[in-house]
Amino acid sequence: MDAHGPLxxxxxxxxxxxxxxxxxxxxxxxxxxxxxxxxxxAMWHDMTVVRAFDREATxxxxxxxxxxxxxxxxxxxxxIGSGHAMRxxxxxxxxxxxxxxxxxxxxxxxxxxxxxxxxQHGAWDPAAHGFHLYTLVIGAHSLHATGYAMAMARDGLVGxxxxxxxxxxxxxxxxxxxxxxxxxxxxxxxxxxxPIVFFVQNNQFAIxxxxxxxxxxxxxxxxxxxxxxxxxxxxxxxxxxxxxxxxALQHARSGAGPVLxxxxxxxxxxxxxxxxxxxxxxxxxEAYWAERDPIARLEAHLRELGELPxxxxxxxxxxxxxxxxxxxxxxxxxxxxxxxxxxDHVYAEPHGTVAAERAWFSRYExxxxxxxxxx
Amino acid sequence: MPSFETFHMPDAGEGxxxxxxxxxxxxxxxxxxxxxxLVEIETAKSLVELPCPVDGVVVELLVAExxxxxxGAPIVRFQVDGDGPDLDVPGGASTADxxxxxxxxxxxxxxxxxxxxxAPTDEASGAVLVGYGVSAGSAQRRPRKEGALDPIGGAGExxxxxxxxxxxxxxxxxxxxxxxxxxxxxxxxxxVTREDVEQAAKARSTxxxxxYDANDDQPWLESGYSADGGRxxxxxxxxxxxxxxxxxxxxxxxxxxxxxFHTADVTATMDLVKRLKADRDFQDVRVTPLxxxxxxxxxxxxxxxxxxxxxDDEAREIVYKHYVNLGIAASTPRGLLVPNIKDxxxxxxxxLALEIGELTALARENRTPPGALAGGTISITNVGPLGIxxxxxxxxxxxxxxxxxxxxxxQPWVHEGEIKIRWVTQLALSFDHRLVDGxxxxxxxxDVGRVMSDPAQGLVWG
Numbered sequence: 158m159d160a161h162g163p164l165x166x167x168x169x170x171x172x173x174x175x176x177x178x179x180x181x182x183x184x185x186x187x188x189x190x191x192x193x194x195x196x197x198x199a200m201w202h203d204m205t206v207v208r209a210f211d212r213e214a215t216x217x218x219x220x221x222x223x224x225x226x227x228x229x230x231x232x233x234x235x236x237i238g239s240g241h242a243m244r245x246x247x248x249x250x251x252x253x254x255x256x257x258x259x260x261x262x263x264x265x266x267x268x269x270x271x272x273x274x275x276x277q278h279g280a281w282d283p284a285a286h287g288f289h290l291y292t293l294v295i296g297a298h299s300l301h302a303t304g305y306a307m308a309m310a311r312d313g314l315v316g317x318x319x320x321x322x323x324x325x326x327x328x329x330x331x332x333x334x335x336x337x338x339x340x341x342x343x344x345x346x347x348x349x350x351x352p353i354v355f356f357v358q359n360n361q362f363a364i365x366x367x368x369x370x371x372x373x374x375x376x377x378x379x380x381x382x383x384x385x386x387x388x389x390x391x392x393x394x395x396x397x398x399x400x401x402x403x404x405a406l407q408h409a410r411s412g413a414g415p416v417l418x419x420x421x422x423x424x425x426x427x428x429x430x431x432x433x434x435x436x437x438x439x440x441x442x443e444a445y446w447a448e449r450d451p452i453a454r455l456e457a458h459l460r461e462l463g464e465l466p467x468x469x470x471x472x473x474x475x476x477x478x479x480x481x482x483x484x485x486x487x488x489x490x491x492x493x494x495x496x497x498x499x500x501d502h503v504y505a506e507p508h509g510t511v512a513a514e515r516a517w518f519s520r521y522e523x524x525x526x527x528x529x530x531x532x
Numbered sequence: 533m534p535s536f537e538t539f540h541m542p543d544a545g546e547g548x549x550x551x552x553x554x555x556x557x558x559x560x561x562x563x564x565x566x567x568x569x570l571v572e573i574e575t576a577k578s579l580v581e582l583p584c585p586v587d588g589v590v591v592e593l594l595v596a597e598x599x600x601x602x603x604g605a606p607i608v609r610f611q612v613d614g615d616g617p618d619l620d621v622p623g624g625a626s627t628a629d630x631x632x633x634x635x636x637x638x639x640x641x642x643x644x645x646x647x648x649x650x651a652p653t654d655e656a657s658g659a660v661l662v663g664y665g666v667s668a669g670s671a672q673r674r675p676r677k678e679g680a681l682d683p684i685g686g687a688g689e690x691x692x693x694x695x696x697x698x699x700x701x702x703x704x705x706x707x708x709x710x711x712x713x714x715x716x717x718x719x720x721x722x723x724v725t726r727e728d729v730e731q732a733a734k735a736r737s738t739x740x741x742x743x744y745d746a747n748d749d750q751p752w753l754e755s756g757y758s759a760d761g762g763r764x765x766x767x768x769x770x771x772x773x774x775x776x777x778x779x780x781x782x783x784x785x786x787x788x789x790x791x792x793f794h795t796a797d798v799t800a801t802m803d804l805v806k807r808l809k810a811d812r813d814f815q816d817v818r819v820t821p822l823x824x825x826x827x828x829x830x831x832x833x834x835x836x837x838x839x840x841x842x843x844d845d846e847a848r849e850i851v852y853k854h855y856v857n858l859g860i861a862a863s864t865p866r867g868l869l870v871p872n873i874k875d876x877x878x879x880x881x882x883x884l885a886l887e888i889g890e891l892t893a894l895a896r897e898n899r900t901p902p903g904a905l906a907g908g909t910i911s912i913t914n915v916g917p918l919g920i921x922x923x924x925x926x927x928x929x930x931x932x933x934x935x936x937x938x939x940x941x942x943q944p945w946v947h948e949g950e951i952k953i954r955w956v957t958q959l960a961l962s963f964d965h966r967l968v969d970g971x972x973x974x975x976x977x978x979d980v981g982r983v984m985s986d987p988a989q990g991l992v993w994g
Contacts, residue, residue, distance in 0.1 A: 216567045220585040221542025431545040433578030485566070526675045 163331070163368040164361060167375050169421060170401055171391040175449045177457025179396075185388075188400035194464035200241055200395050201459060202473050204233040204452045207257045209477030210266045211426075213484050214273070218430040222488050223273045229254045231393070231425030234451030235358050237261060238398025239326065239420075242406055245287060246314065246323030250302035253291040254358075255328050262288040266480065267487045276494060287323075295329070295363075296336035299355070302327035303342045306353035306415075315352045316412025324352040324409035326402075332363025334379065335371050343383040343417070350414035354405040355385070357417070358392060360424035365437040380417035392422030393451040423449070496522055535613075538594075538606045539570075539585055545577045553599045553607070554579065562590045570608070573601075588612035596699030697724035708733040772867035783929045787843065787964040791924040792973050796981035797945055799955040801825075804987045817885035821957075822860075822914050825937050826884060828983035829912060830856060830877055831993050832976045839933050839976050840909050843966050850967050859911030859928055860888065862895035870928050871900050872908035912937060922958040932964040933973070935980065957984070 159165045170185050192200075211228050218226040229236065232254065240261025243249070251258055260266055264281045271280035272291060279290030292298035306325040309315055314323050333339050334357060346353050357376050361368050372379070380387030386408065390401045398420055405416035423446040427434045459465035500515040541551060557569040564570070570584040588610040595607045695712050697705070701724060705712040712724060715732045719725040756767035769777065801824045808819040833840050833856055841852045858876035862869050871894070873879070873887045894900050911934045913925045922938035938958040945954035961977040983990050 213567075216583040219542065219544060219580065219582045221540065222585075224543070225546055431577060435578070524676055 159369075161374075163359065163372045163375055165375065166421075168377065168389045169391045170388060170397050171394050172397040172400060173391075173394045173454055173458055175393075175454055177454050177461055179458060182397070182400070185397065185400040185404060188403040189396050192396060192399060194459070194462060196241070197396070197455065197459060198464060198469055200237050200399070201452065201455045201465070202469070202476075203237045203241075203257070203260060204395065204455070205473045206477050206480060207233055207237065207260050207266070208452065210260075210480055210484060211256060213481040214270060215426070215430060217270070217485065217488055218273070223270060223430075224275045226273055226430045227254050227428070228424075228426030228430075229256050231423050231446065231451070232358055232360055233257050234395035234455070235356075235392040235398050235420035235422050238395040239356055239402040239418075242399050242402035243287075243326065244320070244323070246321055247406065247410075248287045248289070248305060248309070248323060248325050250289045250298045250305070250325060250327040251291055252295075252298070252329045252333070253293050254330070255291075258328065259286075259288060262286045264288055267484045270484070270488050271491065274488060274491065276491060277498075296333035296339040296342075299327050299329060299333070299336075299339045299342035300345070303346045303349075303351050303353055306346065306351040306409075307349050310350070310352055310412070315410060322410040324354055324406050326354045326356055326406070328356045328358065330363065331357060331359040331361065331368045331371055331376060332366065333357075334376050335363070340383075343380070343385055343415070346415040347383045347385050350412065352409040352412065353415045354402065354409050355380075355415065355417045356402070357419045359419050359421050360392075361422075362424055362428065362434075362438070364428045364432065365434075367437075375419065375421075377417060377419035383417075385415050385417045387417040387419070389419045389421060392420030393449050393454065395451055395455050422451075425450075534611050536591060537586055537588070537610045537612050539608045539610065541573075541601045541603050541605050541607050542582070543603045544573065544575050544580045544582070548575050548577065548603060550600055550602045551575045551580075553595050553597050553601060555597060556593055557581075558584070558590050558593075558608075560590050560592050564588060564590060564610070586610050586612050592696065593699055594702070596703050599699075599703060695724060696722050697729075701726050701729055705729045705732075772864075772869065776868050779929050780926050783927045786845070786929075787927055787932070788966060789924070789927065789962050790965045790968075790970060790973065791960050791962040792970070792977050793922065794959045794961075794977050794981045796957055796959060796984050797947065797954045798940060798957050798984045799947075800986055800988075801984045802940070802955045813882060814885065817882065818889050819885060821916070821940055822912070822937065823881070823885050823888060824987065825914075825935070825959075825980065825984060826858060826860070826876070826888065826912060827881060827990065828980045829910070829935055830858065830884075831983055831990055832979035833910060834877065835979055835993060836972060836976050839963070839968055839972060841932050841967055842909070842930050843932065843964060853909045855909070857907050857909045859908035859931070859934075860891060861911060861913040861925075862892060862900075864895045864900065865898050869895055869900055869905060870908060870911055871895060871904035872911070874907070910934070916940060916957065922960040924960060925962045927962060927964060932968055933976065934962050935977075936960040936962070959984075 161167060170182055172180050172182055172186065172189055174180060208230060211230055214223065214226045215228055217223050236255055236257025237260075240258045243261070249255070249258060249262060256266065256269060259269060259281075263286050268280045269291075271277045281288065281290075283289045289298065289301075292301075302325050309323060309325065314321055316322065327342070329339060339355075343355065345351065346355070359368055359376055363371060368376070375389055377387040377389035388401050388405070390397045392398060401418055405418055408414075408416050424434075425443070425446065456465060497515055497519055500511050500518070503511050543549075544551065551573040552575075554572040554574050556571050558564055558571070564584045565587045566585065567583040570582050572579060572581050574580070591609040591611050593608050595601050595605070601607060695715075696717065696719075697712060702712055704726060705715065705724075708729065710729055710732045712729070715724050715728050717724040718728050753765050753767060756765040758764075759766045798821070801821055804824060805819055805821055808814045837854070838852060840856055841850055844851050855875050856877040857872040857874050859870040859872035862871060871891050873884070873891060876884065876887070879887060891900075891904065894904070908928055908931055910931055911925075911928045913923075913934060914937045915923055916937055916939040919939050922936050925934045925936045927934050936959070938960070940955050940957040942953050943956040944951050945956055946952075947954055959977060959981055961973055961980075963973040963976075979993075983993070
């Protein structure tokens with residue numbers, strides 16, 4: 158562990174240490190006070206189920222059922238903790254690894270796999286879940302998120318003190334912080350007081366490029382240059398992640414402007430199923446982070462409190478197993494959508510040009526012997 | 533009623549085409565469940581463990597450790613419960629349930645093999661977003677209705693009945709080129725043994741006895757093998773024959789060809805040939821009518837330089853060339869070649885004769901350098917020596933005109949108002965009608981004929 162820089166513990170907010178012992182924090186401790194045992198158990202349950210789903214999806218890729226899969230293993234605390242701090246009036250712009258956040262927003266997990274089976278670009282209604290479609294271009298969505306947040310402010314959905322107040326939460330990784338788009342988004346958000354929380358999951362790798370090749374300083378320190386209040390949190394501590402997100406959302410929803418959160422975590426799995434992390438990181442590092450597993454940490458805490466009864470463990474295990482089975486069956490049952498459906502959501506309203514292109518494309522497709530197979 | 537399921541090698545990365553089997557974690561007869569470790573494979577990217585896709589029993593491993601297996605190839609066969617919706621087959625036969633998308637039966641009459649991508653390349657293409665590229669030959673053009681499609685059940689389909697054989701025996705069969713499903717098993721319980729495979733390989737090589745070599749009096753049968761009970765011989769298409777076929781197909785089906793014809797009195801050319809043969813300066817070269825027609829074509833190109841061009845489809849541009857690399861079709865022991873004379877437009881008649889002589893000699897000796905085959909701009913095919921009047925030549929790809937030069941015969945001809953016996957020949961010019969209009973083609977051919985009829989005209993135009 159480095160003493161300084163993007164991989165150090167500099168300024169980390171932590172409310173649960175790696176053994177599961179509860180800590181306090183002068184600024185953020187209060188935001189976690191509302192987390193009673195039942196809510197902590199719910200977060201543990203979600204993390205467990207999401208991880209099981211993640212493993213199942215990896216297996217499905219290895220069995221040729223998915224073209225690609227991006228594991229989020231190790232990042233569950235950052236995702237479930239921040240997800241639990243949101244309310245329906247908030248709106249999320251995820252990157253492509255936010256399966257845990259998707260789960261907290263009510264997206265049925267198997268639906269995510271339509272993208273990774275190559276069937277659709279997105280399979281949920283973003284408006285219904287307050288959860289935008291995945292963006293695969295690194296950092297590109299940070300500008301859309303900022304624009305959406307500015308629009309929320311203009312729609313009067315910020316700073317009224319009502320439950321309708323909301324904010325945007327935009328997720329991206331350490332690598333994205335080097336992108337021009339993200340820096341532009343921070344600039345726009347800051348000068349416009351946009352109600353947005355930039356949530357960086359620093360999982361230490363931009364595919365294989367370490368965070369030390371992205372920054373000299375902890376990523377959270379970048380916020381200061383834009384005039385954006387920033388906080389650095391232990392990304393494997395679900396309680397701290399909840400607390401800082403709760404604070405950040407209250408700040409943004411009140412109309413006080415954007416916030417930058419850096420959740421310092423570790424990507425346990427490969428970047429994607431096409432990647433081999435053994436080529437660029439050591440077993441020693443993996444062992445170090447295995448001792449800091451976010452689920453094990455909360456589990457130890459709940460057991461210490463005597464708040465993790467066997468029924469809860471069994472319920473999570475059986476739900477995980479059932480989700481795995483359902484995921485497997487659901488994925489295999491999917492038919493290819495008609496290729497013409499790619500035109501469906503270009504515009505919200507009927508559009509002449511799109512209609513003409515759709516008609517032409519239908520004719521073109523019919524000119525092939527193997528209609529529809531290469532959808 | 534048992535049913536079977538075959539697991540195919542998945543693409544464990546994006547755009548990978550093959551993987552090596554490193555270690556099997558299961559063996560035939562093992563009871564397995566979903567997601568237990570099945571096999572470890574090594575791809576171009578990493579070592580990957582594949583989890584088991586089914587609950588059931590391993591019937592057989594179809595590939596051995598150490599084998600390199602193409603993505604999509606069957607690697608293991610399971611017996612699964614008969615509950616699966618699409619696994620039961622009447623009569624208890626098994627089914628191969630492929631995770632790779634299968635191609636539905638096309639509703640068209642003409643069904644032929646899929647056409648390969650027309651861009652012939654031996655290089656691997658890098659056309660994937662992430663990954664190490666796709667291996668050569670894996671790109672296939674999607675068939676159109678007027679085209680064709682591989683019929684269902686073509687390449688890659690496996691027999692419904694499991695063949696029993698140990699992995700090393702399967703490997704041997706592959707090495708010997710023996711299709712293991714065709715081998716008669718002699719081992720216990722219908723097991724195909726090593727001896728069975730060797731026997732099958734021997735039997736097959738006995739049948740292929742009729743192999744021809746170059747010393748045979750029928751050289752075109754070289755490297756062929758007997759077929760149809762000896763009533764025919766099949767010769768693999770390769771080398772010059774293969775390239776000729778590709779070039780002709782490419783040319784014939786991209787450039788719309790038009791051919792114009794012209795019959796000319798070339799008596800003056802024959803007189804000139806006779807005079808040059810006697811000329812002391814031309815004693816070291818072979819003077820033939822081909823030399824004069826080559827010069828005539830060069831003069832015609834000089835008067836109509838726009839014929840000396842090529843069509844660049846990709847750039848949507850016409851490339852007009854300010855030099856002439858004159859191709860001359862030559863029949864060689866290897867087959868038809870069209871070597872060209874570089875910058876032929878600069879050569880005086882004697883040098884042109886030298887170059888034609890060298891080009892012909894090299895072609896006859898099979899020593900045509902590759903450089904001589906590239907970069908031609910316009911060509912001549914000399915069919916006259918074969919006694920043929922003329923033909924409709926196909927363009928050398930990348931060129932826009934080719935002149936066919938027919939036999940020169942003594943024929944009755946109206947000359948200065950009377951029927952005389954004159955030397956007469958037929959000329960034909962094929963051109964690419966995308967960039968050469970009929971008028972231009974006609975003018976070029978007429979000019980060639982004019983010089984042949986009256987070589988002195990060359991002085992005027994030269």
